[in-house]
Amino acid sequence: MKRYYQLLKETFPTKTAVLTELINLEAIHHLPKGTEYFVSDVHGEYQAFDYLLRSGSGLLKERIQACFEDLSIRDVDLDDFTLYVLYPEEKMERETSRLGRKALEAKLASHIPYLIQVVRFVGSKYTRSKVRKAMPKEFAYIIEELLAEVERRRNKADYFQAIIDKVQALGQLDELVIALSRLIQELTVDHLHLVGDIYDRGPEPDKILDRLQGQRSVDIQWGNHDITWMGAFSGSHVCMVNVIRIAARYNNLSLIEDRYGINLRRLIEYSQAHYQPLPALTPILDGESISQSEADLLNQLQQATAILQFKLENALIERRPDFQLGHRQLLAKVCYEDKTICLDGQTYPLQDFETSCLKPDSPCQLTAEEEEILEQLMYRFQASERLARHVDLLFEKGSMYLVYNQQLLFHGCIPLHDNGDFKSLRIEGVSYAGKDLLDFYEEQIRLAYRQPHIHDDFATDLFWYLWIGETSSLFGKTAMTTFERYYIADKATHEEKKNAYYQLRNDPAICQMILTAFGLGSDSHIINGHTPVKEKAGESPIKAEGKMLVIDGGFAKGYQKKTGLAGYTLVYNSFGLQLVAHRPFTGVEDVLDGGGDIISAQRLVEEVDERILVKSTTIGEQLQQEITALEHLYHHFEDY
Template sequence: MENELTNINEIKTKIVNLSATLSLPKGTEAFISDIHGNNDNYLNIIRSGAGNISRKVEELFNGRLTTLNQKKLVCLIYYPEEILNKNNQEITDQDEFEQWHMDTINSLIEVLRYVSNKYPKDIVEKALDTKFRDVIGELSSADLKAEDKQAYYREMIKSIVKLKMGDSFIIAICHAIQKLAIERIHILGDVYDRGSQPDKIIQHLNESWQNFDFEWGNHDILWMGSLAGSKLCMLNLIRISARYHNLDLLKEAYDIDLTSMMKFASHSYVPLSNFESKVNIAGSTNEAQNLDNCIQQAAAIMQFKLEGQAIKRRPEFEMDDRLMLDKLSLDKKTITIDNKTYPIKNGCFQSINPANPYQITHSEQTVIIDLINQFTHSNKLNEHMWFMLDNGSMYLKHNGNLLFHGCIPVDSKGNFSKWQMDGREYSGKSLCDYFEYILKDGLRHPTTGDCFNSDLIWYLWSGKNSPLFGKDKMATFERYFIDDSKVQQEQMNPFFELSKEEWFADKVLKEFGLNSRGHVINGHTLDADILPIRANKKMVTVNGLAENNDIGGYTLLFDSYGMWLVTLKSFISRQKVIENMSDVVLDKQIVEHSSERKTVSDTDYGKKIKKQIDKLSAQLNL
């Protein structure tokens, strides 16, 4: 009987806690995209809460701290280890040293309390370092102005400093503030390619964050597809890595040995100007740059050959315009496209047989087999790609908004593009669902053979009906070999032009079962004439690394009062941010604002809580 009463009391206590949670303010969501392996830039955005932390510090200390001291506090929160190391070298007087620590801890506790006000106790505790959880928890939840306990709290902070725990304590508070400034991170595609540390971004999310999701981008697909056994995805991946002087990532992070490719490429190709690296790496030798140049050529030629084979296998892809090698002249110095002949710039077609241009040579086949077996058996790649698969999707419906990376393919009139596959027709939402099914099936049943799943996963990278790509073609061949901007041009899907129209935004939302009060939020690189906010503020595009002069891209915040598009400052380096005490925010623009705060009750999480309350209440016959 006593156990029954205890259970009833536990149920009632749970209902009380859940009901109270519904009244808390909605947590802040951050939307970022196109990280492309730039871990320092990614961390700069995340540590700053995409500008949310500096805003909180300004609200809290306006009139109490000078602008300079606010900047110092904000920079400490972003980079506590570096700032503390700098201060420890500069402050030599012991009394001054201890006073700085005590003042700083008091300020940080205020910030922590401010950012944690909208969370229940258990969420706040998860953000705290276990070594200091009890002390930080007590200080952050206490009334520091309460007369009876002022001496108690003061002595607690003083003891932390005297025992030389001040630095560790400050670091723990700063990390907790970073985690609580953002309730959920939405990564709208392209974690991978170009930058050298995508693995560290995955590792950070896995180890340091609680709520996040991926909406896959086409660059992510290359890595996921390589794990699934797609040789085409793998060759594109290697080519791009060589183009951005980034091949060390494969060896150091994923234990991929490129020796066979290095030997083949250096023996078969010579450096060409059209295959020079897209980045300048300090300390890189000419020998290393030349090797990357040759590897890029080797991967590109093998890629073009295998693309031709896949296109001929899959006429339903409608990619015949990507068949380039059979359009070369016999001397391989010109190419004829749409009845117009163009000179070839720095060709490297020595392995191409004019009688069978898409045939892989024996030497190429040996390299491809060696590499694809390594990709499919890489433990770390397996771990990271499944992490992205388990925490990601082609699109996400969250709190009334639709999230995805690229576009929803449409024709010029805004009708969802229809695609026939497997005897069925797919468009809009069903097309996205179909691609997601194929991708998951491909990773569950990897094969290095030329199978349907592998071909379709590669199509997601560059096919005109791929929601992740959003263009009519991937003009890789033309950009390498044809010096003509018209033939290099890639036409954006009509989705992007139509996304300026409110009726179209409503149509997309309706297709995915959402009402017109929501927003379509995607991550991509837009043409200069398309603004990030469109369609009467119903369409928003974010791109966290769209470097353009002083602009470092865009991110989006969605808090209890509404939505803000944040224009990011151009990011140079972590060192420069610390030296200049630079904030991440260049400008802010209101997308949506309400004087009445949204609460947890208004969110998807709130709906789950209400169902849980109903279930618990049913147990009590309420």
């Protein structure tokens, strides 16, 4: 402890420096808490996700209007002004064509005082230091000067205008407007929580992760689709094959090949040599148009990876009896003579089930060619520098669950029995349930991540269990029926029975039991994703008398017909919790045409009696620890 205070003294070498920091931290304690935004299940829909961050989930326009409610603003259309804040580059490009360069510069110069006022308004709940840190470095001095003089006192009006004139004369007016717009966007979203499922279905999860890398304050709760990509990079062959299969199913191979630089040529050649296109494996295109040859390739690749997946899965189940997945060794249940399978005592014919790469006496055995392909693919996945950066970010910012500002965040479920007791997973004689189960999962997959060249140890295999396991907090169903959905026409076999959690989460007592297990009290909430809320059919995202908030509203286009929406954002500011429902994002051009409003409904979830201050938050707890240490150092300064 003495060494700790000696190091602290090196940072604050005088009592005056300690006092200054104490005053600063105490002042921060009494500021209103920053605004948190919660989204989930973004599934590669980068354009819509980017718009949510730029617009504060559509609420930025309201902030701008509130800014000028009591201020005089002349000759400015606030709707048009808002577009400059949302998409400054695109808006200026349009206006250059419409107005001409000279007229545009005059307009931009007239906007700068108002942009500065908005910066002051959205930054008013932060310290000057925090606002300063958020400023683009190249314009930090200019913005600070403009902020100091925005009120345009008579004796400084010329000074203020001189700054703008000089910026314009040096050809930097566009860049200053862009810098101010981005600063406003950043200050609007103080902290972002992404409650799982960045990957799969949509085409650009990589761009979402690039965007998150530049986000000042963010955390991620891992989703089941994220975990397979993390597993693929961490050495799981079955996870790797699965992500390729899903990419082929949704026509997203460009993510793997072009943007992650992973060469699939050997696997594609193998799939084309052994498989012919079959109806059951037709790719899902969500309205996209591709050539027949492209569709055939996706079909064949999907077949090859599906069979490889089932082979690898069987071997994993064989070596992990504790996973209790023996009933899912489906290749061993097939009658290869007549292409049928017996499930739960009933026999079903198999459709489009290609057996050329399966040996009836040992259907789960990999061929030498398959083993070579898998080894090459794993090398390429782990050699992808961009994928490495993204998986590193998922581990750095991510977790199985998070307790933050007295809220409990996790993607899927807390596995339960029908009676509400925690459902356990027994591994080598030790049972894990509730919070301990999620802690165990996280400990093991972090171990696998640190040892990526070990491919069939327990920790690496656990990635797959999290994808398909009944007691997985990321899946929570009796079975992942991929095989049945591909090869059995009877849809009754496609059912994936959900864990009791998904029904019991409507009960406030059950939700409170879960919250208590994670050390939280009666004022807390569970924030959940994973299962799209079918609001179109009357389902509510607010459950258990407000204890449970399910914020998967169908961000991915494929879910929107069922949900009737295009996602939710939960907004938690110093006044309480608000749920914002969204219409589909139809593109930047529609926004610039004035038709980009995505808010379909706003619902007050909970309003607090007294405005929440920083001292009552998770950040406040951390600051209090710093304050306590600094107070000790101040009173015993000479001892160190």
